[in-house]
Amino acid sequence: MAPSTVHKTFVLLSCTFLGLICGTLYLYLSYSPQLALQLQYLATNALSIALVGSLGVSITGPLAGLVVDKKGYTAPLCAGGSFIVLGYYVLRRQYTHAYLSVWLLCGCLFFVGSGSTFINLACLKCCAVTFPLLRGVATLLPLALYGLLAMFYSVFALVFYPGDTLGFLRFLIVSLALIFALCSPLVMLCDRRNFNGSRTVRLADPVEMANLRSGSAGKDVNLALKLAFAQSQPGPTEVYGVRLLQSPRFWLLFLILGAMASLGQMYIYSVGYMVKALVIRNFELDPVAAASLSVDMLIQNQQQLQVGLLLMTNCIGRLAAGVMGDIITQTFRRSRAWLLFVPAAGLVCTQILGQTIAGHEYLGAASMLLGFFYGYTLCIMPTIVGDVFGMENFLGNWGLVGLAPVIPSFYLTNFFGEVYDSKLTADDSGVYTCILGSHCYRPAFKVGLVVSFLALFLVGVFNFGDRYLMSRARAERRKLVM
Incomplete structure (x- = not known):
């Protein structure tokens, strides 16, 4: 049974909000000096720790893409959500008890970066599968709004947690867990509805995004995708x-x-x-x-x-x-x-x-x-x-x-x-x-x-x-x- 337009719209919104939490790694730069002061790090150490978070985003990509392709959305979403919440929870505990370990803090941000990649790729593929004819617009929302929630958190902390890094970290953990709990079930249900059975989308093959059982529908999808990537010169080898x-x-x-x-x-x-x-x-x-x-x-x-x-x-x-x-x-x-x-x-x-x-x-x-x-x-x-x-x-x-x-x-x-x-x-x-x-x-x-x-x-x-x-x-x- 094909999903209704209303259901697909809610799936898109859920993917968008889940994609928003993937950019919270950017928040580190707003409290890193306070973290360094509490844990007695130099600026060099604190900035190196930030790079470990980015490294988690980069090197997890191939593994996350494989998991999404093979296991659907549920497994990567659960892994990503767990990684992000666990990373911030341990980071807050370390800040509270002033546990002086650069490696532990590196591990926390690596988990946050890795979890962000798992969730981001799952949401991108779900959007592409759900809207095969509007793939560009559908996937643009999670991509373009990546990290926008971090801006909201920055403003929120500015108003409600001025100078209170510990309180801000507590709010961050609770709110991220709440967003994940509210939005992820609808995306996970896409596995049960077996969207992939009728629409197979491979992240490694965005030009051939649809392998529909209907021949006419498949032609429409291929035409839309060719128009999306049309160039003035012949297509690249x-x-x-x-x-x-x-x-x-x-x-x-x-x-x-x-x-x-x-x-x-x-x-x-x-x-x-x-x-x-x-x-x-x-x-x-x-x-x-x-x-x-x-x-x-x-x-x-x-x-x-x-x-x-x-x-x-x-x-x-x-x-x-x-x-x-x-x-x-x-x-x-x-x-x-x-x-x-x-x-x-x-x-x-x-x-x-x-x-x-x-x-x-x-x-x-x-x-x-x-x-x-x-x-x-x-x-x-x-x-x-x-x-x-x-x-x-x-x-x-x-x-x-x-x-x-x-x-x-x-x-x-x-x-x-x-x-x-x-x-x-x-x-x-x-x-x-x-x-x-x-x-x-x-x-x-x-x-x-x-x-x-x-x-x-x-x-x-x-x-x-x-x-x-x-x-x-x-x-x-x-x-x-x-």
Whole structure:
């Protein structure tokens, strides 16, 4: 029996709300300085811990995709929900008892990242199966709103839990468990209704999203999908495996994503320390005054404000990338790869702003721009990978490209932490604080500026390289004819 429109709408809403909780990992940047103070970590340790959470998101992808394909939605949803709640529960216990273990905190965030991937992939596939003819719109909601709930939590903490990290973590655990309990049963019922029996959708094969028993329906689905990925030039040859690794275009995209995404992650995970340094500098506080409760509340409020701005513009950037991608291909008959110039140039501006902003009241401008261009990059890059290398092996190809930010993010974020730690000064009571304002981290943004110019150059090579080689080949042929 086919599901009704009302039922499918509720499934879509459930998947959307479940997808929202997958981005709560971003919340770490709003309370990481307080966590580091309570557990006596340096900035370098705290930022490395954040990267472990991102690593959990990245390396769990292939396993989560396999589980979703083989076991349906119930198993990955249960695993993902359990991982997220368990991770935050242990993190709160560690904060409460001041248990000094970097590895335990790394494990907590790794669990949160892994659980987010399990839930996200299950929701994406459920949306694609439930709406095979509107797959793009249906899957856009969980993708574009990824992390938007973290913005809500940041605002909520700003209003109801100012300076109360422990109370905020308690509220976070209870609310996430409640959202999961309310929304997951409807998605799990999709397994019982056996949607997959009549509509088989493989995440690794998005072009052939439907294998319907009805021949006419199958033609409609294939037509819709072909129109969704229509290009001005003939479709790309399917490239994967060894051929993918031998392709210069793969390595260009790999380097471009690695450079641009790592700049975004460095800022996201470090903005809490930027706020702290700027607030202390602006009010000319000494280390003792900076450690007072009132100042700590002000700093935490500003941190949560920056998180909210980042996540809001991240969502807008993802939506803008999707819309502009369709416009440039359908209206102007150009490749989506040209849109890479937008975030590449924008990230150059954010690195300049990061160096020059001297007051915390102006940091919101840099946070909004960074959030927009980071979200734009993460949304446009998968579609470019599909356009260039074909959609038959899209998941595997995108999985390889998606690993690009791991090493550069680790380097840049750790470099930021090392620079910040090198500027710390201690008072007589042993409290370490940086009172130099933007000079606490400025060298990190100078390195980031070099990386952003490199990304802009690589985008130019990617878009103009083939044209240059073709013109050279035509010139050589003309010489041979003459």
